[in-house]
Amino acid sequence: MRRNKLDPATHRVRHPLPPARWPTREEAARARWFSPIRIGPRLTAAERTWVPAMVPWRATDDGFVTPEVLEWYARFAEGQPGVLVVEATGIRDIASGPLLRIGDDRFIPGLRTLVETVRERSGGRTRLFIQVLDFVTVRRRPEPEQFFGRYLEITDSVRGQLALWLDDPRWREAAEGEVRECLLAADRVALETVLTDRELEALDYGYRERIWDMHLPHIRELPRVLPGFFAEAARRGREAGFDGVELHYAHAYTMASFLSRLNSRPDGYGGSRENRIRLPLEVLAAVRARVGSEYVVGIRYLGDEVVEGGSDVDDAIWYGVRFAEAGVDYLSVSKGGRFEDARQPKVGEAVYPYTGASGYECMPTVLSDARGPFGRNVPLAAAIRRAIRDAGLPTPLVTSGGITTFDQAEGILERGEADCVAAARQTLADPDWFRKIRLGQGELVRRCEFTNYCEGLDQRHKQVTCKLWDRKFDPADPAVRLATDGRRRLSAPSWSPPDEGVADAPAD
Numbered sequence: 001m002r003r004n005k006l007d008p009a010t011h012r013v014r015h016p017l018p019p020a021r022w023p024t025r026e027e028a029a030r031a032r033w034f035s036p037i038r039i040g041p042r043l044t045a046a047e048r049t050w051v052p053a054m055v056p057w058r059a060t061d062d063g064f065v066t067p068e069v070l071e072w073y074a075r076f077a078e079g080q081p082g083v084l085v086v087e088a089t090g091i092r093d094i095a096s097g098p099l100l101r102i103g104d105d106r107f108i109p110g111l112r113t114l115v116e117t118v119r120e121r122s123g124g125r126t127r128l129f130i131q132v133l134d135f136v137t138v139r140r141r142p143e144p145e146q147f148f149g150r151y152l153e154i155t156d157s158v159r160g161q162l163a164l165w166l167d168d169p170r171w172r173e174a175a176e177g178e179v180r181e182c183l184l185a186a187d188r189v190a191l192e193t194v195l196t197d198r199e200l201e202a203l204d205y206g207y208r209e210r211i212w213d214m215h216l217p218h219i220r221e222l223p224r225v226l227p228g229f230f231a232e233a234a235r236r237g238r239e240a241g242f243d244g245v246e247l248h249y250a251h252a253y254t255m256a257s258f259l260s261r262l263n264s265r266p267d268g269y270g271g272s273r274e275n276r277i278r279l280p281l282e283v284l285a286a287v288r289a290r291v292g293s294e295y296v297v298g299i300r301y302l303g304d305e306v307v308e309g310g311s312d313v314d315d316a317i318w319y320g321v322r323f324a325e326a327g328v329d330y331l332s333v334s335k336g337g338r339f340e341d342a343r344q345p346k347v348g349e350a351v352y353p354y355t356g357a358s359g360y361e362c363m364p365t366v367l368s369d370a371r372g373p374f375g376r377n378v379p380l381a382a383a384i385r386r387a388i389r390d391a392g393l394p395t396p397l398v399t400s401g402g403i404t405t406f407d408q409a410e411g412i413l414e415r416g417e418a419d420c421v422a423a424a425r426q427t428l429a430d431p432d433w434f435r436k437i438r439l440g441q442g443e444l445v446r447r448c449e450f451t452n453y454c455e456g457l458d459q460r461h462k463q464v465t466c467k468l469w470d471r472k473f474d475p476a477d478p479a480v481r482l483a484t485d486g487r488r489r490l491s492a493p494s495w496s497p498p499d500e501g502v503a504d505a506p507a508d
């Protein structure tokens with residue numbers, strides 16, 4: 001099985017942060033980045049600054065909003081971005097650990113409090129969308145004893161392969177317990193001969209389903225059930241008061257896998273591009289039918305999967321035009337973050353899709369190839385946007401990935417490479433940074449170092465924080481809330497702007 005690793009020979013340049021020139025308040029007031037944008041038929045965002053979805057692992061184990069979730073979004077709201085997208089939120093009513101959920105009406109009240117919190121803390125200036133997600137099963141890497149003792153299905157094929165390997169036909173009839181014991185004691189060469197690639201993967205990386213595992217009934221029926229799940233999730237989002245819903249078609253999850261060139265489903269939902277986009281379009285249509293034509297429905301998807309045999313920018317351009325024709329209200333373009341090339345997890349841990357080369361492209365760090373991490377993904381959004389405009393459609397495009405200065409963002413908008421410029425980690429490092437720049441206080445921006453301490457926390461499903469918040473603080477200060485490990489502050493240090501004198505949000 002191919003594992004596409006980050007190449008240490010090319011990823012060895014440590015890039016300095018790009019120099020930042022901060023605009024005066026007057027220059028910021030004239031800037032494209034701080035100019036309004038229409039998203040969908042009725043909604044206007046006050047500016048083109050954007051915080052893309054970031055999972056902070058702060059929900060309860062059964063998916064409810066907690067005070068820590070509220071604090072996370074309140075802090076982003078204080079920076080008054082044009083758009084804030086709430087983290088990937090599960091659309092099914094199934095146990096998902098501390099991931100936010102929207103798979104039942106009982107989640108609506110907590111989400112409504114979240115909406116009210118953001119409205120209040122942004123002074124009504126920030127538009128709030130919620131990202132909705134489906135995923136299929138991924139299990140932790142097992143102990144070999146567990147795997148051979150319990151998880152591995154002892155099929156005729158396993159017995160047959162064992163008989164061939166040991167040159168002894170009695171293994172074809174051997175008792176299950178004997179086969180299990182024999183495999184547990186077997187050396188690597190024997191295992192690589194006897195087990196299938198998928199069985200070996202389950203041993204080495206943990207069992208992981210594919211959306212083309214047609215032998216599994218719940219996978220077969222995905223096209224039948226997902227439009228309804230997404231539509232109901234979107235309806236709940238609207239009822240909770242969100243300004244829009246973002247369909248998560250990116251990274252390692254179900255819908256991105258339908259779009260993937262690797263999708264080989266034989267049921268009309270895999271193979272050709274037309275077939276691969278069929279379910280994503282059916283989901284979009286179902287969502288639209290449920291929430292109406294005036295509610296914002298966006299899509300986040302991949303401009304390039306960055307895995308061997310996966311979809312690339314040509315696919316993404318084609319998909320983008322189809323989504324735009326189908327009436328999506330915006331497209332947010334991400335890159336990579338797939339399981340196919342992820343690093344092997346330790347025993348007891350789950351494979352994490354941001355560890356391989358495709359993961360690097362999703363959240364690039366300063367330790368990079370010659371090109372560096374800054375604005376690295378912009379050409380994808382630019383190519384998709386060009387095709388959509390050539391098709392005569394006005395759908396706004398959002399780009400993200402290594403954006404950390406005003407000039408970067410303004411240049412992207414000026415060159416027509418995107419319509420909104422998003423920053424995840426820079427906004428985590430300093431949730432006030434948009435507001436500081438808008439107020440001519442850019443020299444106060446706490447700049448992200450792009451070394452991915454936060455991503456390491458995400459990987460271990462620990463409450464996400466930024467290492468820069470912890471530089472100076474008194475853990476005994478009762479105003480400072482700490483993470484559950486008692487060592488890190490949960491929120492960015494507060495910042496109070498001088499009197500703004502800036503008009504509030506525009507009317508819809």
Ligand SMILES: Cc1cc2nc3c(=O)[nH]c(=O)nc-3n(C[C@H](O)[C@H](O)[C@H](O)COP(=O)(O)O)c2cc1C
Binds near residue numbers: 131250362401
């Ligand atoms: C802690 C963390 C959690 C993330 N969670 C999500 C998520 O829930 N959904 C999503 O689409 N992207 C997620 N991302 C990816 C970001 O939205 C963004 O695409 C990526 O970090 C690159 O942008 P940046 O360079 O501005 O950080 C996450 C990123 C981080 C750092």
Ligand code: SF4
Binds near residue numbers: 454
């Ligand atoms: S932890 Fe590091 S990469 Fe993450 S936001 Fe903070 S400075 Fe940036």
